[in-house]
Amino acid sequence: PRQFFVGGNFKMNGVTDSIKSIVSNINNSKRDPSTQVVIAPPAIYLTLTRELADSSVSVSAQNVYDKPSGAYTGELSVEQLKDTKIDWTIVGHSERRVLLREDDDFVARKTKAAIDGGLSVILCIGESLEEREAGKTIEVVTRQLGAVAKVLSKEEWSKVVIAYEPIWAIGTGKVATTTQAQEVHAAIRKWLSETISAEVADNTRIIYGGSVSEKNCRDLAKEKDIDGFLVGGASLKPAFVDIINSRL
Numbered sequence: 001p002r003q004f005f006v007g008g009n010f011k012m013n014g015v016t017d018s019i020k021s022i023v024s025n026i027n028n029s030k031r032d033p034s035t036q037v038v039i040a041p042p043a044i045y046l047t048l049t050r051e052l053a054d055s056s057v058s059v060s061a062q063n064v065y066d067k068p069s070g071a072y073t074g075e076l077s078v079e080q081l082k083d084t085k086i087d088w089t090i091v092g093h094s095e096r097r098v099l100l101r102e103d104d105d106f107v108a109r110k111t112k113a114a115i116d117g118g119l120s121v122i123l124c125i126g127e128s129l130e131e132r133e134a135g136k137t138i139e140v141v142t143r144q145l146g147a148v149a150k151v152l153s154k155e156e157w158s159k160v161v162i163a164y165e166p167i168w169a170i171g172t173g174k175v176a177t178t179t180q181a182q183e184v185h186a187a188i189r190k191w192l193s194e195t196i197s198a199e200v201a202d203n204t205r206i207i208y209g210g211s212v213s214e215k216n217c218r219d220l221a222k223e224k225d226i227d228g229f230l231v232g233g234a235s236l237k238p239a240f241v242d243i244i245n246s247r248l
């Protein structure tokens, strides 16, 4: 059985006061102990968040660089994250793929570097509206995964949580239907089984992201291939706890 996983991606939101109150709200909430909770504040608040959050809450970076150190202005290394007790990073979020032009190979290199350095990775994949309408959803997500599969060993997949985030559902209030999400999650699992191994397909969490709210999370969480969520907007609100408790 795969452990239910709920991530909160704060994106570029929050300042000291609001981050303190979001974290204290999570700390003081009644959370389903069987849900793994990981929150990803903006980089400058990672250490603050790590200091404040309960030990049962993991903290994630939103991004990391693929090189170990050096003249890479503005970037953060895997070692720096580990050094400051950060155990996770998001990689390949569509906002970075689109706005900062990160391609599949770059995302794959970051994934590999993160895992080599001892981090776990939330690997984001997902199609645009145009790609969906052209019937290319599965082709796009398996291409994105394929780049990562080229650089990871079978064992290293145990450090990856796959976040399926259709771009048209992110921040739009237009959540994928349970059928749409389940269909893609099942296709991803089948691809894992055929490309990596049946065991990796069985054990890898595939979580959904895109307009997840306290209203739609319960139905999505019932689908057999949806193992949790990556939450943007709602992770900044008390509703995040309801999403953590989707399966209660």
Ligand code: 13P
Pocket (backbone or CB within 6 Å): 009, 093, 165, 169, 170, 171, 172, 173, 209, 210, 211, 212, 230, 231, 232, 233, 234
């Ligand atoms: P929203 O939940 O705000 O749609 O964002 C989803 C997302 O991109 C999480 O990484």
